[in-house]
Amino acid sequence: MKELMRVFKAGIYKDNPVFRQILGICSSLAVTNLLINSFVMGVGLMFVTAFSSFTVSLLRSTTPKHIRMMVQTLIISAYVIILDIFLKAYFPSMSKALGPYVGLIITNCIIMGRAEAFAQKNKPFISFFDGLIMGLGYTIVLLVIAFFRELLGFGSLFGIQVLGENWVNWTLMIMPPGAFFMLGIVIWATYGLFPKEEQDKGGVKA
Amino acid sequence: MAKKKQILFPVIFMLVLTMVYTFVLAFINESTAERINELEALEIKRSVLFVLDVPVDEDVSSTYDRAVEEAVIDDTSYYIYSDQGEVSGYVFPFTGTGLWGSISGYISFTPDFTKILGIDFVAHSETPGLGGRIDEEWFKDQFRGLEIKPEDTVIFKPAEGGNIDGITGATLTSDSVRKIVNAFIADILSFAKEANL
Numbered sequence: 001m002k003e004l005m006r007v008f009k010a011g012i013y014k015d016n017p018v019f020r021q022i023l024g025i026c027s028s029l030a031v032t033n034l035l036i037n038s039f040v041m042g043v044g045l046m047f048v049t050a051f052s053s054f055t056v057s058l059l060r061s062t063t064p065k066h067i068r069m070m071v072q073t074l075i076i077s078a079y080v081i082i083l084d085i086f087l088k089a090y091f092p093s094m095s096k097a098l099g100p101y102v103g104l105i106i107t108n109c110i111i112m113g114r115a116e117a118f119a120q121k122n123k124p125f126i127s128f129f130d131g132l133i134m135g136l137g138y139t140i141v142l143l144v145i146a147f148f149r150e151l152l153g154f155g156s157l158f159g160i161q162v163l164g165e166n167w168v169n170w171t172l173m174i175m176p177p178g179a180f181f182m183l184g185i186v187i188w189a190t191y192g193l194f195p196k197e198e199q200d201k202g203g204v205k206a
Numbered sequence: 207m208a209k210k211k212q213i214l215f216p217v218i219f220m221l222v223l224t225m226v227y228t229f230v231l232a233f234i235n236e237s238t239a240e241r242i243n244e245l246e247a248l249e250i251k252r253s254v255l256f257v258l259d260v261p262v263d264e265d266v267s268s269t270y271d272r273a274v275e276e277a278v279i280d281d282t283s284y285y286i287y288s289d290q291g292e293v294s295g296y297v298f299p300f301t302g303t304g305l306w307g308s309i310s311g312y313i314s315f316t317p318d319f320t321k322i323l324g325i326d327f328v329a330h331s332e333t334p335g336l337g338g339r340i341d342e343e344w345f346k347d348q349f350r351g352l353e354i355k356p357e358d359t360v361i362f363k364p365a366e367g368g369n370i371d372g373i374t375g376a377t378l379t380s381d382s383v384r385k386i387v388n389a390f391i392a393d394i395l396s397f398a399k400e401a402n403l
Contacts, residue, residue, distance in 0.1 A: 062219065066216070096329075
């Protein structure tokens with residue numbers, strides 16, 4: 001239980017993949033102009049990270065050390081393809097909106113980072129949980145960025161218009177630079193919000 | 207003495223793992239292929255009916271099957287729309303270069319090729335919220351009933367003879383659409399002459 005709590009805290013803020021480890025930045029910039037895109041991307045990443053961490057951990061004692069990267073890539077790509085097929089078959093509009101980004105989940109450093117840093121040394125169940133929570137930490141940051149980008153850029157939230165007719169959309173927020181500004185602000189704000197523990201040298205670096 | 211690196215085991219391990227995953231993926235792919243194909247076909251049908259401005263009252267498929275026929279001449283596939291036994295429109299798929307990637311969609315013409323009936327974009331990678339607004343109804347609706355001229359059918363306002371409003375903040379995408387449509391109309395006019403439509 002204590003272990004679960006520790007992993008949970010690490011994933012959400014102490015060692016958050018986006019604003020602490022600065023991983024998965026490419027997709028945080030790319031899909032955050034709409035909340036719904038960020039949400040689907042986040043859930044997709046949670047699924048892939050959780051299952052690939054689980055599988056990597058399950059095979060960790062039998063996997064020969066020098067080919068482990070190859071094995072991890074194979075495992076991750078398989079889950080990404082499963083997700084891609086699933087979205088195509090059951091959420092075609094989402095699959096269209098995310099376009100190539102679903103396939104690019106495989107390049108998300110968070111997944112390989114967790115497989116290397118955590119799943120390689122821990123039991124399957126806790127690895128699954130770690131993947132899930134790391135994905136959740138990523139999703140939360142994405143949603144925060146997307147909340148401001150969609151609100152300021154389109155005047156809407158989850159596609160529902162919330163700001164009145166007189167609202168002038170901030171074009172900058174929809175464009176890629178808007179994501180850079182928002183991400184910078186998020187990293188800055190969280191840096192002040194969750195002070196780094198100075199003596200914490202055992203933090204997992206991916 | 208240092209332990210020699212194993213060769214055989216890693217190879218077999220990788221082989222078995224690859225086989226397992228290939229099998230799983232093939233199975234999932236096979237079991238959803240039909241559904242995905244159906245969804246894609248439905249998307250095309252919906253788009254074709256949209257450019258023809260045919261009201262879809264019940265089911266997309268049945269409306270489509272009743273009124274639209276597919277045809278191919280010289281590798282150009284197109285759709286013929288008949289209303290009460292009379293041909294009342296042609297639909298052609300088009301593809302062209304946008305700002306970030308290719309833009310593809312469908313465009314339809316009256317049988318005498320004097321007017322555009324409608325246009326729809328099915329795939330593009332324009333900036334969401336800017337160029338991506340070519341997907342919005344108001345933009346596509348402007349093309350309905352547009353008269354075809356031998357050259358430069360589409361001219362943006364406020365230029366002389368302008369007939370379409372471009373998208374604010376998406377000059378390059380708007381311009382790409384203009385070029386695609388104008389070039390495509392020229393192609394289709396010569397195609398229609400040859401094929402005697």
